[in-house]
Each structure stands twice: as C-alpha cells, then as structure tokens.
Amino acid sequence: xxxxxxxxxxxxxxxxxxxxxxxxxxxxxxxxxxxxxxxxxxxxxxxxxxxxxxxxxxxxxxxxxxxxxxxxxxxxxxxxxxxxxxxxxxxxxxxxxxxxxxxxxxxxxxxxxxxxxxxxxxxxxxxxxxxxxxxxxxxxxxxxxxxxxxxxxxxxxxxxxxxxxxxxxxxxxxxxxxxxxxxxxxxxxxxxxxxxxxxxxxxxxxxxxxxxxxxxxxxxxxxxxxxx
Numbered sequence: 001x002x003x004x005x006x007x008x009x010x011x012x013x014x015x016x017x018x019x020x021x022x023x024x025x026x027x028x029x030x031x032x033x034x035x036x037x038x039x040x041x042x043x044x045x046x047x048x049x050x051x052x053x054x055x056x057x058x059x060x061x062x063x064x065x066x067x068x069x070x071x072x073x074x075x076x077x078x079x080x081x082x083x084x085x086x087x088x089x090x091x092x093x094x095x096x097x098x099x100x101x102x103x104x105x106x107x108x109x110x111x112x113x114x115x116x117x118x119x120x121x122x123x124x125x126x127x128x129x130x131x132x133x134x135x136x137x138x139x140x141x142x143x144x145x146x147x148x149x150x151x152x153x154x155x156x157x158x159x160x161x162x163x164x165x166x167x168x169x170x171x172x173x174x175x176x177x178x179x180x181x182x183x184x185x186x187x188x189x190x191x192x193x194x195x196x197x198x199x200x201x202x203x204x205x206x207x208x209x210x211x212x213x214x215x216x217x218x219x220x221x222x223x224x225x226x227x228x
Contacts, residue, residue, distance in 0.1 A: 003073075003083060007090030011057050021098045029105050039191045042119075043192045046102065047127055047185065048156070050095060054131035054150060055138075056092040060137045073227065079142040083224055084223055088132055095128040096132040119204065123191040126211040130184045136222035164189030184214050 010015050025046060028034060034042025061084075064070045073083060102124075104116040112120070140156075142148035160166055163174055163185025169177060180186040187207040194204040 003086035055135045058135035130215040133218035137218040159183045
C-alpha cells in the first residue's frame with residue numbers, strides 16, 4: 001500500500017474528518033436560506049469547513065511525529081518529499097471530492113449555472129490547496145497537537161472576521177480590509193464576490209493567483225521544518 005492510499009484510508013476512518021468534510025457540508029447545502037442571492041452566506045461558511053477539514057486531515061502528519069511513527073517510516077526507502085507529497089495529495093483529493101459533490105448538489109437544488117459551478121470548483125479548489133499548505137506550515141510550529149488545535153481555532157476566528165466571512169468585505173473599515181489581505185480567507189471572499197456578481201471578473205483571477213502564491217509560500221515553509 002502506498003503512502004497516498006494509506007492517507008486516504010486513514011482519513012476516511014476518522015469520524016471527525018467525515019463529519020467535517022461530508023456530513024456538515026451536506027447539512028448546509030440542504031438549508032435554502034444560506035444560498036439565496038440576498039444572503040449567500042453559505043458560500044463563505046463552506047469555505048470555513050474546507051479550512052477546518054484541511055486542518056483535521058493534515059493533523060495526521062503531526063500525529064505521526066508525536067507517536068514517532070515518522071521515524072519508522074523514514075527507516076524505509078521513503079524521502080521527506082515522497083511522504084509529504086503523497087499525504088498532501090491524498091488530502092487534496094478528499095477535499096476536491098467534497099467540493100465537486102457540493103457543486104453538483106448545489107446545481108441540482110438551486111439551479112446554479114455551469115459557469116458558476118465551474119468557478120466555485122476552481123475557487124474552492126485553490127482555497128483547499130492553500131488550506132492544506134497553511135495547516136502544514138502551522139502544525140510545523142508546534143510539538144503538541146492539542147496546543148496547535150486550540151490556538152488554530154482562535155486564529156481561524158480572526159481570519160473569518162477579517163476575511164469577510166461574518167461581515168462583508170465592503171462593510172469593513174479600510175484598515176481592517178488592509179489587514180485582512182494578509183489572510184487567505186480575504187481572497188476567497190473576493191472570489192466569491194466575483195462569482196455572485198459583486199466584483200469585476202478579472203478580480204477572480206487576481207484573487208486566485210494570490211491564493212496560489214500563499215500556497216507556495218506555506219508549502220515551502222512547512223516542508224522545510226524538521227518532521228522528526
């Protein structure tokens with residue numbers, strides 16, 4: 001069994017992961033008020049479930065480090081790159097499956113046009129990638145999964161507030177909007193505003209490019225930290 005397949009199976013066996021990436025989004029998509037044009041807050045909330053889902057998935061790497069399983073893995077002919085790449089690819093596949101299912105069900109229930117569904121898949125896919133990379137970089141800063149998870153919950157709350165999840169970006173003071181640009185959630189909100197008609201189309205691609213840059217930076221930082 002490859003590391004990739006093991007990452008998939010291990011993730012699917014965890015109840016917390018299934019609740020976050022499957023049950024919770026399924027419950028959300030069945031609540032029509034979350035997806036109306038007047039509100040549409042469900043799109044932002046779904047982004048937060050992706051972020052939390054990515055964190056729970058990537059936490060398996062920290063578990064391997066805490067349990068010293070990583071030492072036994074590296075005793076085999078496995079490089080750090082192979083270990084990280086196959087694990088992170090497995091996590092991305094799970095999140096992309098979640099996103100594709102979300103777009104399909106949303107299109108059937110609410111009549112989203114193919115262009116909108118396609119942009120949602122692309123936008124959320126970019127955010128899923130940056131969420132995985134951010135979680136890798138974040139967990140590399142800690143030796144305890146309990147401490148990492150506790151602080152991360154606080155950080156996500158701040159990211160959600162300044163990133164336009166709870167309050168639309170247009171209603172935030174300029175100084176808070178400027179600070180919010182430091183967080184990936186801000187750029188996801190910008191993508192969602194474009195999809196729902198609030199931003200010029202070119203801003204979708206600008207925001208997507210920024211998320212790609214965030215992903216690259218977090219991956220470089222997280223992969224440079226020692227796993228042992």
